[in-house]
Amino acid sequence: MLTILQLAQAAQDKSKENSGGSGSGGSESGGSAADKAANGAEKGKDAVELILGQLESWYTSFIENLPNLAVAIVFLVVAFFVSRWVNTGVQKLLNHRVPQKSIKRIAGKFAAVIVVLAGIFIALSVMNLDDLVSGIIAGAGISGLVVGLALQGTLSNTVSGVVLSFRKQVRIGDWVTTNGYEGEIVDIKLSTTVVKEPDNNLVIIPNKMVLENPMKNASLTDKMRIIIECGVGYETDLQHAKDVACKAISDAFEDVEKPEDVEFYYREFGDSSINFMLRFWYNAERGIERLTSTSKAIMAIKKAYDNEDINIPFPIRTLQFDNELTMNQPSKSKKKGNDKTQSSAEEE
Numbered sequence: 001m002l003t004i005l006q007l008a009q010a011a012q013d014k015s016k017e018n019s020g021g022s023g024s025g026g027s028e029s030g031g032s033a034a035d036k037a038a039n040g041a042e043k044g045k046d047a048v049e050l051i052l053g054q055l056e057s058w059y060t061s062f063i064e065n066l067p068n069l070a071v072a073i074v075f076l077v078v079a080f081f082v083s084r085w086v087n088t089g090v091q092k093l094l095n096h097r098v099p100q101k102s103i104k105r106i107a108g109k110f111a112a113v114i115v116v117l118a119g120i121f122i123a124l125s126v127m128n129l130d131d132l133v134s135g136i137i138a139g140a141g142i143s144g145l146v147v148g149l150a151l152q153g154t155l156s157n158t159v160s161g162v163v164l165s166f167r168k169q170v171r172i173g174d175w176v177t178t179n180g181y182e183g184e185i186v187d188i189k190l191s192t193t194v195v196k197e198p199d200n201n202l203v204i205i206p207n208k209m210v211l212e213n214p215m216k217n218a219s220l221t222d223k224m225r226i227i228i229e230c231g232v233g234y235e236t237d238l239q240h241a242k243d244v245a246c247k248a249i250s251d252a253f254e255d256v257e258k259p260e261d262v263e264f265y266y267r268e269f270g271d272s273s274i275n276f277m278l279r280f281w282y283n284a285e286r287g288i289e290r291l292t293s294t295s296k297a298i299m300a301i302k303k304a305y306d307n308e309d310i311n312i313p314f315p316i317r318t319l320q321f322d323n324e325l326t327m328n329q330p331s332k333s334k335k336k337g338n339d340k341t342q343s344s345a346e347e348e
Contacts, residue, residue: 068126068127068128069127071123071126072122072123072124072126072127073123075119075122075123075126076119076120076123078119079115079116079118079119079120079122080116080119082115082119083111083112083113083115083116083119084112086108086111086112086115087108087109087111087112088108089108090104090107090108090111091104091105091107091108094107094108097166103161103162103165103188103190106162106190107162156208157190157191157192157206157207157208158190158191158207160206160207160208160210160211161188161189161190161191161192161193161207162190163211164188164193164207164210164211165188169217169220170185170188170210170215170217171185171219172185172186172187172188173185173186173219174217174218174219174220175217175218175219175285175286175287175288176195176215176216176217176218176219177215177216177218178195178205178209178210178213178214178215178216179205179209179210179213181195181197181203181205182195182197182198182287183195183196183197183198183203183287184196184286184287186202188207189207190207191206191207192204192205192206192207193205193206193207193210198287198288198291218285218286218287218290219285219286221285222283222284222285223281223282223283223284224281224282224283224284224285224289224290224293225279225280225281225282226279226280226281226282226290226293226294226297227277227278227279227294228277228278228279228294228297228298228301229275229276229277229278230245230275230276230278230301230312231270231272231273231274231275231276231312231313232273232274232276232305232310232311232312232313233272233273233274233310233311233312233313234273234274235311236274236310236311238266238274240308240310241276241305241310242264242266242276243259244304244305244308244310245262245264245276245278245301245304245305246259246260246262246264246278247259247304248300248301248303248304249262249278249280249297249300249301250262251300252296252297252300253280253282253293253296253297255281255282255283256280256281256282261280261281262278262279262280263278263279263280264276264277264278265277265278271315272313272314272315273312273313278297278301280297
């Protein structure tokens with residue numbers, strides 16, 4: 001710094017000597033030029049002194065804050081390694097609670113980002129940059145508000161996906177009915193839930209709709225009630241038909257220990273049959289098991305009724321005429337004319 005000041009002073013002295021060497025009896029314009037040169041040299045000196053002073057101030061501040069800078073760097077390094085450990089720990093913690101890998105990854109990364117941000121804020125505070133920290137927090141709040149309003153639908157589906165991942169009532173593999181669709185949950189992603197219907201079609205439903213609308217989950221219990229509706233003819237012994245049906249169900253299903261466990265109710269006098277409802281409990285958790293059990297029960301009842309000659313009628317219609325009907329026989333002449341016409345047509 002002293003060398004630069006000495007060079008600036010030497011340059012100023014040299015300019016003065018040059019101005020003086022032009023002669024003391026110079027003209028008025030020569031004196032004015034010398035004054036301008038002196039003023040320019042003075043301004044240059046002031047600018048140099050200002051720059052050097054600022055540099056010296058920064059250098060002094062850097063030396064004074066060097067210990068704080070070292071501590072801040074240590075905090076950043078520690079925060080980085082802690083964030084990696086937190087990321088791995090959160091994913092391992094969620095292994096038994098959340099089966100979705102995408103949810104576990106985003107949860108781990110979110111926790112790691114929080115740790116890194118905390119380390120950055122601590123480092124800035126150590127370096128006495130509290131005003132900068134306040135500005136960053138204020139800017140992040142405003143930016144978050146703007147982004148939240150712009151991505152309201154996407155963020156709501158994402159948050160709903162995280163909530164669904166932690167719900168014990170909704171799991172991958174459950175047989176559910178929601179939003180007019182029935183099937184097995186094959187995946188719960190960040191923004192959508194994928195349901196596979198019995199016809200093997202995949203239905204992608206936004207998580208917000210799944211969370212806000214009612215859902216029937218058949219997999220929450222280990223039993224299903226199978227309901228069969230049928231009818232027998234009016235000529236049938238109703239008690240005998242009931243006993244046969246209940247015994248057929250008890251013999252076909254191991255979960256039904258005795259015929260008394262089957263519920264049997266006659267419900268109405270139908271157009272061509274007396275209709276009844278039969279229901280029983282069966283150990284099942286999937287919708288396909290309910291379909292197979294219903295089919296098996298229908299076949300068992302039909303076979304038992306056939307063996308006992310119990311009629312399962314189908315709708316019929318009887319026509320009744322109060323007056324006698326006569327059938328007019330065609331005349332012989334007309335019949336012969338029809339025969340001739342038919343024979344001539346065959347010859348042609």
